[in-house]
Amino acid sequence: MAEFIGTALLVVLGVSVVILMFGQGSPGSRLIPAEGLRLFLTGGLFGSVGALIAVSPVGRISGAHINPAVTLAFWLEGKLAWRDAALYMLAQFAGSVVGAVPLLAWGPMGQSVAFGATQPGPHVPAWAAMLGEAGVTFLLILAILTTAAHPRTRRFTPLVMPAVLSVLVWLEAPISGASANPARSFGPALVANVPVDPWIYLLGPSFGAILYVVLVRLEAVRLPRVTVARLFHFHVEV
Secondary structure (H helix, E strand, O other), X not given: XXXXXXXXXXXXXXHHHHHHHHOOOOHHHHHOOOHHHHHHHHHHHHHHHHHHXXXXXXXXXXXXXXXXXXXXXXXXXXXXXXXXXXXXXXXXXXXXXXXXXXXXXXXXXXXXXXXXXXXXXXXXXXXXXXHHHHHHHHHHHHHHHHHHHOOOOHHHHHHHHHHHHHHHHHHHHHHHOOOOOXXXXXXXXXHHOOOOOHHHHHHHHHHHHHHHHHHHOOXXXXXXXXXXXXXXXXXXXX
């Protein structure tokens, strides 16, 4: 239930930021003409929503994955049983749909950007968008899980989310939309009636999570590895 609530909050609040920044006639587009700056701020604000969920009582209960790719990485690292991982993912996708429904209240402004549904940029082929999703997901998971794995830095994990996402969204959003989260893409696309390309927004982030796990298992790299399936409240067991 906590993953359901957390993902619903991430979608309704985080995607509302997207609409307010990029919707037709939105305050963001009027006040901040530079698209690059709006992308940077959108990533930071979206990441801030995730950070607040992580430190909240909701995050305390489940560990605040709120992203199937993060759950996949924890499962592959052996920190989550497969049944729990499946339930987490089911809750995340369901929460995404419920969180996307209130986005309809944005009306024409939301409709102008497909209610925040992630889509490849103009003339971007599917393979390039999929690689983009794999790349941003890998970098996001690498940043937050490496921070969460080290005893000296783990308490700063929520702060990493907005910092990393601001840069990733700024750089990669023109390619695939910089979702890095299959659940974040699923709900808004369903509400907006926009086809979701599973190659891009499901397999791409999954490949990114797998690449992270492969990297941390290389002895030559020697990255710290997570000990619990959590992004905050590390003393609480899942």
